[in-house]
Amino acid sequence: MEVREHSPPPGRRRHASAWRRLLRQPAAIVAACVLLGIVTLCLLAPVYAREVAHTGPDANHVTATVSVSGRRLDVVSPTGVPIGPTWQGRFLFGADPNGRDVAVRLLYGGRNSLQIAAIATLLTMLLAVIVALLAGWFGGALDALLSRLMDLIWSYPVLLLGVALGVTLAVSGIDLGFTTLKGGSLLLPALIIGVVYVPYMARPLRAQTIELARREFVDAARQQGLSGARIMFGEILPNLSSSVVVFAPLLLANAILLESGLSFLGAGVQAPAPSWGTMISEGTRLMPAAIHLVLAPGLMLLAAVLSANVLAEAARDALDPRGRRLRVRPTAGGLDRGLPDGEPA
Amino acid sequence: MMLAFAARRLAAMVLVLFAISVLTFLIFEVIPNGDPALRLAGRLANPQEIHDVRAQWGFDKPVYVQYLRTMEQVLTGKVISYTQQVNVLDEVAEDLPATISLTVGASVIWLLMGVALGVLGAQLARGGPLARLADRGLGALAMAGISTPAFLVGDLLLFYLGYRLRIFPLGGYVPLTEDPLRWLTHMLLPWLSLAILFAGFYSRVLRAGILDTMGESYVRTARAKGLSPRRVLLAHVLRNSLLPIVALWGLDFAAVLGGGALLTETVFNLHGVGQYAAESIQRLDIPPILVITMLTAFLVVVLSAATDLLQAALDPRVRLR
């Protein structure tokens, strides 16, 4: 019983109450619904393309016409101005310079953006947990090595690093040894983003691991003769889980932002595949002719990131009400800021 | 203790800069089609000419020799870019006024906005139901600021205030020394786009910090001693809650100054250090990328050490490690 009092109970009760706290926040519920709605819409992209817009995401209609309230209009004018929103099935949000349906590309682009962000988030969490456990548990030389590696990625200007990797790998691809990623693969930006954010999460988790390793329940486990691996994954990892959960939506928000930044600079999703970032960049190029090309993906992006950020804050409040052990801060996504922002020393 | 701290930080800085330079060099070394000799030799060079260029620039040497050679040029200020074949440090110096203008202006705005909104939010949070509602509104605004990429804000500001209403110029940079008024009109939108991003973030951190500190015993004591709420806020609460903000501000300032604002600079065409970096990456031009990456890292490391010192000076509880 002595031990119990000082160790956080690794049981379910804490999580259950956290869930209740989370569900008591209306903002969190709204945010979750918005995010879920966006994900669902994007997953339904092929259905929308087939049933409503009657065109695929890459189909060009430069010289086609479309009938809007009884009038036949050029999809793209002779001087290259694409049609704006028609508010009907075909070209709901207008066309892009190639005469492609913006609404269709918005959904397919969202699929790409979200897919990249989700994979990147999972990758970051996986790598960060491994790094944190290894560094925190074993300490010594391994800790020093991993910590310096984290410092390195940390001090490297994030966006520069991402763009540099994105541009160099976009065409050539990369050979990872066990598998080869072709240039233009969606996994490339996911990989880049995933790695870039590892230190952001690994650092606080490592500190937490070190703290946990000194706790009595770990001592007890050690005395019971459990192996290091079992203690790491069986005893410490469950206690890190609430932090990991807090990080997830935050990482997701930042991954979406970083992806859009990379794609905006041409270092993310490669043509002809759409993503919100590439779509905004196309709209920027056409300024001031077709602001719908900026607004449509821009508002989707904002909605997705905002709801993920709100969710992140709600999760932190719910899981860590006193804000003692873990202070995760929302970041500006590493966008236009050299450092992902974490816990200053 | 100060000396040991400085020495440790200096050693760490050298190490980080070294590793970053190696990493940058490697990223661009391993990619196919990145052979700078082909670009330097002109688009129609024969094999002999390409061979000559390779020898002349040392691309035929092992990677580590090339690395050492480039680093020597960087450190002696003689590094030449591959594409335009001009001194990179001169180019960076040329671009710095725009970047400094952006950084100083935007960082002042985001600091002031962040602090004002943060304090206001904390005050409102401790008020009545209506005030708490206002606090939530502020929180939502801050969240929206954090969630919007700078290029989106920039694009929309440019479109509505530049192209539509024609109040502001459509990007570009006018040196302060040439025409202060036009410098200001050219900088206002970029400042705003960048500041919105950070201000929302700072206000959240500060608000949380203030609310935390309010609960501390010494604040309660101060209040019990009969100090006015205003004095308590200024003398005790704000003083402590501002510390992390100062640290953040130092790092962000350094990152933006070192070319971190490449999206904002690109959208507004400021042609600062960040835009130079973005363009150089597109051209796979290693020397400028190397220089700017190291510049950023250098500034970040130095300013983070400086903010640590500042924090230690302001708060005796912070110990230098």
Added chain:
Amino acid sequence: MKSTVRMLAIATLGFGCVSTIAACGSGGNNGSSGKASAAAGPATVVAASFPDSLDPQVGATTGSTEATWNVYLGLYTYAHANGSAGTQVIPALASSLPKISAGGTLYTITLRRGLVYSDGARVKASDFAFAIRRAIKLNWGNKGFFTEHIAGAEAFDEGKSSSISGISSDDATGTIAIRLTAPYGPFLNVLAFPAAGLVPSGTPMKALPNDPPPGAGPYEIAHVVPGRSFEERVNPHWAAEAIPGIPKPSVAIEVKVQSNPGAQANEALGGSADLFDWNTPLPPAAVQQAKREASGRYAVEPVAQVTFFFLDTQEPPFNSEAARQAVVTALNRPAYERLASGYLSPGCYFLPPKIVGHPSAPCPYGDPNGNGDVAKAKQLVRQSGTAGDAVAVWGDSPHKEFVDNFAQTLDAIGYRASERVISPSTYFPTIASLKTKAQAGWAEWVQDFPNPVDFYQLLNGKLIHPEGNLDLSLVRDPVLEAGIEALGKVPASQLSSVAGRWEALERRTAQKAYVAVIGYQEAPKLTSARVNFGALVFSPVYGPDWTTIELK
């Protein structure tokens, strides 16, 4: 023969080009040495990108030559006139057209008397040889025009000789003799390159982009801010009487870079800049505005340029003639016209309309103004047995939309197309390397000089190189090679006499579908209201002629 793929530098937002300054024109008259200009000048030119180099012996893009051809006069230059009159080579520093020996290999030229550079130094006959040596030493992108045609230039390039044996000069009499390795028709055009523009002997043998050397033309370059701006002042030592045919400039020029095309157009339309740089098409929104608000000061000028997609004729699927025919048949050229905001006139022949040899016969695979026959093309692809092949289409980022459209066409006719879009600065070295094995891709050719042989470098199997390859379609056609060899020797003055033979080659190229020609680019000529629009000459070779800018 070697040359450079000179592209119209079209600015991508933020990349590949440098930038600055939104509103200008209010800058004072910073010590311009022109006389009348004091009242109104300088005139501002707003460019999308900074010239690749302002050093005449380095610069090789249209952005550079537009700026340098009036600063660095060589022995010959182009007439300052619109349309085909502007393709005529006229004597500049030379007193007359050259005396050419019967064999066509010896050119004897006499320098005009009393010429001085902008710094007051005397122009000497030996400066010509120096300028050629300097261009070779500084690896000018098109130096092949010198090394392959001037005797001894190759040996100089390889370091086997410290001078060029084929060039001799006498400073006292001002005579220059140039010996060629073989007769070369367009050699006078070669001498008219700004890279052959004279600079004082003793100018450093290193690139001077930020502090260009003095020249003997009507303008001198001053105050270069790299990547941002530069000025051209009227050369104080320029005596217009000395060289007939070259106008005396009335106003100093201030060139500023604005890489955002929308902002660039707005400046010219709004009057804060006097001349819109022709290297960028006006963005869509601005075209409508220009037609509406600037009708008296806006025109569309033809450019001797061809836009095309190359097709690797050595590898499947495009080693099949039927497959290539299918691609050309399916092209929707009007779509590309819209992608170029209207600045493209569709066509199927490789030579642009103003170039000798452009056929008047109808196109072999359908009307270029039609939307393409996908059904027929599909059938051709099936016949060729290449249906289902994977094709990677290459392009540079400013032409991403073109690549998107082309890849869609390939998909529609039965291929599986993917895209490789990369930065403009690495694009040509990449596709010009045989290692890349580019199957198909966007490309364009802007003339070096108005002669079909300049274009046919791109279809000459003898010029296939492992790196820096120009024959992007890898065409190895003996008929074309023999024709190029024979017709290349014809002097520019007699070009029209062989127009029929060039046309025959052109029809063959189109018939075999070696390249999928899209059309020919056009350029905007747009000035502010205070510029005398009618007087401004649009040179068919170098674009707007700054010496003819007059402010009202």
